[in-house]
Amino acid sequence: xxxxxxxxxxxxxxxxxxxxxxxxxxxxxxxxxxxxxxxxxxxxxxxxxxxxxxxxxxxxxxxxxxxxxxxxxxxxxxxxxxxxxxxxxxxxxxxxxxxxxxxxxxxxxxxxxxxxxxxxxxxxxxxxxxxxxxxxxxxxxxxxxxxxxxxxxxxxxxxxxxxxxxxxxxxxxxxxxxxxxxxxxxxxxxxxxxxxxxxxxxxxxxxxxxxxxxxxxxxxxxxxxxxxxxxxxxxxxxxxxxxxxxxxxxxxxxxxxxxxxxxxxxxxxxxxxxxxxxxxxxxxxxxxxxxxxxxxxxxxxxxxxxxxxxxxxxxxxxxxxxxxxxxxxxxxxxxxxxxxxxxxxxxxxxxxxxxxxxxxxxxxxxxxxxxxxxxxxxxxxxxxx
Amino acid sequence: xxxxxxxxxxxxxxxxxxxxxxxxxxxxxxxxxxxxxxxxxxxxxxxxxxxxxxxxxxxxxxxxxxxxxxxxxxxxxxxxxxxxxxxxxxxxxxxxxxxxxxxxxxxxxxxxxxxxxxxxxxxxxxxxxxxxxxxxxxxxxxxxxxxxxxxxxxxxxxxxxxxxxxxxxxxxxxxxxxxxxxxxxxxxxxxxxxxxxxxxxxxxxxxxxxxxxxxxxxxxxxxxxxxxxxxxxxxxxxxxxxxxxxxxxxxxxxxxxxxxxxxxxxxxxxxxxxxxxxxxxxxxxxxxxxxxxxxxxxxxxxxxxxxxxxxxxxxxxxxxxxxxxxxxxxxxxxxxxxxxxxxxxxxxxxxxxxxxxxxxxxxxxxxxxxxxxxxxxxxxxxxxx
Numbered sequence: 001x002x003x004x005x006x007x008x009x010x011x012x013x014x015x016x017x018x019x020x021x022x023x024x025x026x027x028x029x030x031x032x033x034x035x036x037x038x039x040x041x042x043x044x045x046x047x048x049x050x051x052x053x054x055x056x057x058x059x060x061x062x063x064x065x066x067x068x069x070x071x072x073x074x075x076x077x078x079x080x081x082x083x084x085x086x087x088x089x090x091x092x093x094x095x096x097x098x099x100x101x102x103x104x105x106x107x108x109x110x111x112x113x114x115x116x117x118x119x120x121x122x123x124x125x126x127x128x129x130x131x132x133x134x135x136x137x138x139x140x141x142x143x144x145x146x147x148x149x150x151x152x153x154x155x156x157x158x159x160x161x162x163x164x165x166x167x168x169x170x171x172x173x174x175x176x177x178x179x180x181x182x183x184x185x186x187x188x189x190x191x192x193x194x195x196x197x198x199x200x201x202x203x204x205x206x207x208x209x210x211x212x213x214x215x216x217x218x219x220x221x222x223x224x225x226x227x228x229x230x231x232x233x234x235x236x237x238x239x240x241x242x243x244x245x246x247x248x249x250x251x252x253x254x255x256x257x258x259x260x261x262x263x264x265x266x267x268x269x270x271x272x273x274x275x276x277x278x279x280x281x282x283x284x285x286x287x288x289x290x291x292x293x294x295x296x297x298x299x300x301x302x303x304x305x306x307x308x309x310x311x312x313x314x315x316x317x318x319x320x321x322x323x324x325x326x327x328x329x330x331x332x333x334x335x336x337x338x339x340x341x342x343x344x345x346x347x348x349x350x351x352x353x354x355x356x357x358x359x360x361x362x363x364x365x366x367x368x369x370x371x372x373x374x375x376x377x378x379x380x381x382x383x384x385x
Numbered sequence: 386x387x388x389x390x391x392x393x394x395x396x397x398x399x400x401x402x403x404x405x406x407x408x409x410x411x412x413x414x415x416x417x418x419x420x421x422x423x424x425x426x427x428x429x430x431x432x433x434x435x436x437x438x439x440x441x442x443x444x445x446x447x448x449x450x451x452x453x454x455x456x457x458x459x460x461x462x463x464x465x466x467x468x469x470x471x472x473x474x475x476x477x478x479x480x481x482x483x484x485x486x487x488x489x490x491x492x493x494x495x496x497x498x499x500x501x502x503x504x505x506x507x508x509x510x511x512x513x514x515x516x517x518x519x520x521x522x523x524x525x526x527x528x529x530x531x532x533x534x535x536x537x538x539x540x541x542x543x544x545x546x547x548x549x550x551x552x553x554x555x556x557x558x559x560x561x562x563x564x565x566x567x568x569x570x571x572x573x574x575x576x577x578x579x580x581x582x583x584x585x586x587x588x589x590x591x592x593x594x595x596x597x598x599x600x601x602x603x604x605x606x607x608x609x610x611x612x613x614x615x616x617x618x619x620x621x622x623x624x625x626x627x628x629x630x631x632x633x634x635x636x637x638x639x640x641x642x643x644x645x646x647x648x649x650x651x652x653x654x655x656x657x658x659x660x661x662x663x664x665x666x667x668x669x670x671x672x673x674x675x676x677x678x679x680x681x682x683x684x685x686x687x688x689x690x691x692x693x694x695x696x697x698x699x700x701x702x703x704x705x706x707x708x709x710x711x712x713x714x715x716x717x718x719x720x721x722x723x724x725x726x727x728x729x730x731x732x733x734x735x736x737x738x739x740x741x742x743x744x745x746x747x748x749x750x751x752x753x754x755x756x757x758x759x760x761x762x763x764x765x766x767x768x769x770x
Contacts, residue, residue, distance in 0.1 A: 030731025301722035336688035346415025
């Protein structure tokens with residue numbers, strides 16, 4: 001506990017925008033996060049008081065970092081599971097636990113576990129050779145194949161859409177030669193993507209935000225609409241229940257985001273994330289309790305906060321670096337003049353094409369209107385395409 | 386400008402809770418505040434990355450602190466006006482400017498200026514001797530006298546209610562001997578206290594939040610009700626117009642809080658603050674744009690944000706250290722279990738009786754209901770009386 005305040009010290013492994021926004025929420029709870037940053041001038045390192053530097057894949061660094069923390073949590077999944085197992089065995093309080101986190105770190109483990117428990121997942125197979133990949137392609141000739149790195153992918157990296165047998169075999173050979181563990185999945189004939197985001201505490205309390213629609217571009221989340229427009233009540237409830245059951249079954253502590261494919265007939269689980277997630281950034285301005293505050297409450301076993309939205313319609317758009325050079329400061333002037341109601345969250349990153357620099361949120365009565373405003377705001381800030 | 390982001394560097398003189406909450410807002414705008422802290426482990430120093438230590442009444446410290454800042458602003462008024470004048474003459478961008486800030490630093494200057502401009506102020510006199518104090522008492526025998534330190538008072542400090550001539554003369558002698566500059570005011574027969582909070586940019590844009598009722602106890606703000614219950618529309622509008630006119634006349638840049646006495650007949654100006662103010666803490670959770678974001682937008686000459694409230698009724702209660710020892714962490718558990726909708730803001734201070742440790746905010750439909758919840762939440766956190 002912090003000696004001055006008597007309040008907990010939370011350590012966050014990783015110093016990206018999630019840690020940055022978590023620190024912002026921690027300030028309200030009387031805390032100041034301890035951040036483990038890999039690089040100088042990181043998104044969270046720029047704004048937090050207690051920043052330590054070191055690689056997140058070094059056991060000694062992690063062990064030292066955890067000393068004096070009431071709980072250690074994560075900004076990203078790129079922490080070796082074997083190190084986390086050692087730390088847990090040494091009594092370091094880690095949330096989510098290594099046993100849960102593996103299902104967000106390893107898509108093969110996730111698919112195997114969820115499939116075994118009867119959750120709706122796409123047809124899939126692990127791929128240890130190009131023969132296995134071709135055999136799987138033969139099983140799903142109509143759908144086509146999505147090849148995925150079982151570990152380490154994000155924002156569309158580590159995902160390849162391959163329908164042609166030669167191309168598939170060649171890609172598999174290349175990736176296996178690089179040591180990338182692979183799975184293959186059938187392409188789901190989705191109508192759109194949804195996300196069900198919940199939080200769970202060690203005590204077992206769960207809280208769910210409204211189910212949202214997520215709009216991806218080149219595999220990167222670009223827009224989130226809350227609640228998902230036109231989603232049938234029973235399907236929304238089913239998605240929330242699905243996420244809550246997964247949180248319980250996997251004993252997740254903290255925020256769990258379940259990315260879903262919606263098809264005309266069903267919901268299919270795409271990915272899991274066990275941390276605050278892009279699909280719930282809208283909660284900072286749009287919900288009584290933000291996902292960042294809720295994640296901290298959950299991992300500290302505080303009772304969870306209300307998840308009620310603050311407006312009938314909320315839209316979030318990511319700000320992704322564009323091709324035109326220009327001053328973010330000047331663009332902020334234009335944006336604030338154009339729309340005094342938009343909420344801006346910038347991540348302190350150097351603008352580069354294709355890089356997530358921030359997000360904007362708009363609240364209102366009607367989803368298409370707020371979506372247009374959020375999109376226009378993001379375009380103003382990002383500059384070019 | 387920050388070399389990585391191209392966004393402005395804002396310096397804040399002082400490291401109390403206002404600087405802490407301003408930093409929280411700055412994170413969203415892509416910034417990281419530079420904080421000048423007098424003491425280690427200060428409220429803002431605990432949570433910000435760039436903290437410099439030194440006394441705010443040392444010109445060399447201030448000059449060094451301001452280097453590289455796009456603008457320097459203030460967490461409190463205890464910065465010598467003569468130092469600020471030197472810095473301004475050297476071209477340091479200060480908002481509010483020293484010429485404006487003096488009217489928040491010096492009650493005599495404020496009373497003289499507002500009186501000369503025809504603003505409604507109580508009858509008052511400067512007091513350079515006990516004879517002057519007694520002469521003023523003779524002018525307002527029915528009302529009684531409030532003796533005030535012209536500089537340096539806050540949270541009820543530097544204010545004395547004195548109706549008895551002997552006691553008045555004795556107090557004046559003591560204070561003058563200590564070098565405290567004094568003014569005397571008639572006691573206003575108020576029905577309640579209000580606050581009109583606005584922001585103004587160098588461009589001249591102004592924005593006003595709804596007028597609130599403030600509830601003091603021992604001179605310290607304890608509760609704020611937004612909007613002020615039962616306030617007639619024309620009087621609310623008059624209070625907003627009054628604050629906007631004062632902001633323009635005094636060329637205030639940033640947030641201006643005008644504390645008002647309401648009497649059956651009129652509004653009377655009590656105090657001015659040219660910074661985020663306790664009476665607008667409710668805006669963090671309860672308004673589209675918080676006073677902390679708005680202050681930053683104003684001093685950076687960004688267009689101002691919408692001030693619409695997010696619910697029909699918002700109540701804020703301060704958390705003031707109580708007499709019972711106990712763990713703030715444990716109290717947070719109880720509070721979150723009792724009311725999952727309350728928003729908590731803790732300031733990172735060591736709990737001590739009578740000290741402002743934080744505040745809580747509740748949004749809802751009906752003011753008495755949210756007031757009860759806010760009061761109950763504050764009582765849970767503060768422990769004893």
